[in-house]
Amino acid sequence: MLKITAAQLNFTIGDMAGNVVKMIAAADKAWADQSDLVVFSELSLTAYYPADLLEEDGFMDRVEAGLQQLLLASRQIPALYWVVGLPVRLRTPGKKLGNALYVLKDGQVVLEYAKQLLPTYNIFDERRHFEPGADVARVLRIRDMQVGMLICEDGWNDGGLDYAINPFERLRDAAPDLVVSINASPSHIGKRELRHQIFSDASRRHQLPILYVNQIGGHDQLVYDGASFAVEPQAGVVFEAGRFTEDVTTLQFESGRFLTLAGDAPAAVPALGLTTMAFYRQQIVLGLRDYARRCGFSRAVIGSSGGIDSALTLALAAEALGAANVTAITMPSRFSSAGSVDDSAILCRNLGIELRCHPIVELVATFTAGFEAAFGQPLQGVSLENLQARARGTILMEYSNSFGHLLLTTGNKSEISVGYCTLYGDTNGGLGLIGDLYKTEVFALSRHLNEAAGREVIPVAIIDKPPSAELAPGQKDEDSLPPYPVLDELLKLLIEGRRLASDEYENASAFVATLSGQPEGRALIARIKGMIARNEYKRRQAPPIIRLRARAFGSGRQMPIAAKFN
Template structure:
């Protein structure tokens, strides 16, 4: 047990970008300066903070690895200005042994010198993770560093999640016990989803309590492609209670004090406390951060959305305004002969409430010309599904033409319920560069829309949109329920078929009980099997759709890898 003076620790909950070495090093340098101002002796960055998480197959490129080492050299040289600060950063490190050529590594720097290295032992390959593709597991031993008389044990993300020994044969906590650290520092790139922050705290708090080890958990923040990182770093005392936690969805450089065997200040925070966020507010902030970072990092300053006067496009536009500003969002309404009168008028009400420019581009003449040419060429008439999909594809073409003309990012408006069962048109309403609400079930779309109004204290999304019956408006008097079960039923069935026990426990129990009761009748079982078949048959559409901002534990994309050509 250390008997040193209290240790001031700075956490750098930063938003690094994959491959932006100059920008990431600049963030680290700024954090050094702030840590010095705050009189910190230890400065902790997230996992792979120098190169960004997750680089994917960029890790196979020698130039990328060289730039990582160059970034480390620049930061090490800069650290000489702050000899009293030991910094912990993450980067890929070359391996000298057999197997993969790289480790996922933690580097401890002091006064320009690498004083310690620790290599991640447990490499996740589940859900959205595929670290074993690029990295070799680190040696099964612990690493500690001396910081102002304290023995600080080191750990990287997944290493802290196997104390129950359910997922790997190795438990890094056992090796840590051999070096008897005063506290443990874990650097992380832990993705955000509904229920994840609670899960994180439960796992780390249980390990801290079992091993009587204070643990500092530092996580990155920001959006990277489909994945959003929420930050929400926290410190846990040896009794398993949270001593301090930092905000979600914000960059933070802040300090806390460690004295003997305890993080200060206390009182303890309630486990699972979410800064007072409701689930709806959490989802809103999550999507907004993901959308903002995606646009910024891909070089888009503006976004364009097809505005149907329906709930999905209304929510997408409202989220885009929150992320990018009203002046950077364009809405385009494209009425056809089947569009209701509210399609345009409700779109106008929405855009007026948000301060968004609305353009009108009717498609009736285009559909007529295309249909006539189709008849002239093939001696047959376009009707039924082919005519419905033609309208969606013409709208998609208009949006992409506007994108090419203006440089705007087209946002796709489909929700998870529709995407799951293929109630969308490939090369039509699936067109776009990003799908902000593609991981929200339809019932969640309504709930989040109502939350936006409540949050604003006024009607942002018009009541006429919230209350109208869902319809694709591609045929006379068409309703979604002509093709699908009611969304209140469909969504519970989809939760079980797609996410199952990966759902947060209360939600899983509710969905499981609902579906079990629903399937107890012959009619319910028929619907259940039909929905399961629709999910399987439409994998080809999802494979060609734009990236979806991941919100839930199991989202379409890298986290759900299913074959297209299969019988199941």
């Protein structure tokens, strides 16, 4: 029998000293549970992913100093094996680093394994820094069991679709009793179920039990949800750790089965996890909380327009940081409706958030007069509309600079896609919470928050009002955009395509096929394609967006600005 501790921890990129402290605390708990083996996530010593920090002078020296601390700590628990992920220096041709797994015991490295499959797609770019490991299986005998090792992507190619090498085949030939896979698998909608499917299939095909240990936490755009799990060949997923939370759990492994520390079968694991809206909520809250904490912010500021986007952003920020740490600023112009200002007040009262008012009427008047005096013509049309957004963006940045608040942007994926946003105005800020939510999903998540709270957190008046930037008299979003249910189906297919969940892809494909059968539909599709392409330069300058879906703007969608798209 083996006792194995899965240490699912929230590491900070580059904080080797802090990460070592977390790992030692988890190892102490493992030893208190009389565990034989404690398993940490991929690149646990540095956290995933250090990117070009790996090339900074002194970074690898600090990695190696952290490793020495872990080796020293392992001498204090001489019978415990530690599975640790870290970058290591190579002395072979090619890239000078490897993405490695070390097993430590009693002050020694007793096994080394280098990741063979280095993802270079979507948000991943490991081949930029690492050299692939050798096509070999690494197995270590612990007590009376053979334990095989994998690192993340090495376990995702059992279907042989993406790489010529399948590390699972080597492990099968080595005939371990158990496979330990260390991972840094970022979360998006449907990712948990995809992990379960891939590793359950591999476990059954090769008759190998698998313990999958994942990282958690928010790192810039990416959020890692944890949800580490154990798989048995016949039973499938039999254990799952907490999701969106740290979790250090010790399991027993005997006769091919995972059991609790008490020797019982673990609680049944539901096939489906969180609902879509519950997932979005937890992903955004953890993403903001960790982004703010790691960047040194404890408070946030948001421009409150009285519209649905800023309302949802305020509600999520209050949940992540606490209402007392969130400030809303309403900035009415001569085009702002009284209802919008009143709705902002009701919203902030519901949330317990301070609302400040800074009108922009005089500011805009001064700018327009100055423009006409300097250039001989009045400021009007889009230029005047954008001026209002930029005046608001400037006020918000003044507040951020003066009081130390993190400014959160409020753009959604639909508007960002087609450039329905103003550079240096409503794109100002340090992080976008809802930039990977289509507008229809913004409405759905707002309703979900109200349902979960059992009250009107976000006033129904805000949810029900026709969307408007209120930058011109009587302006509505649908004056220049198709209705959002139409636009969103188009955008899903054009931006995410085959990366959509199967039902979403089928629905969007059928919808667009129907549009394509009509001349006005074909014209609309061409127009939206053009808007997406023309506004790439705006997205390139926008703040990072918390990733919720399989293809988000940012590192997961790399498009040229100066290009011909038809």
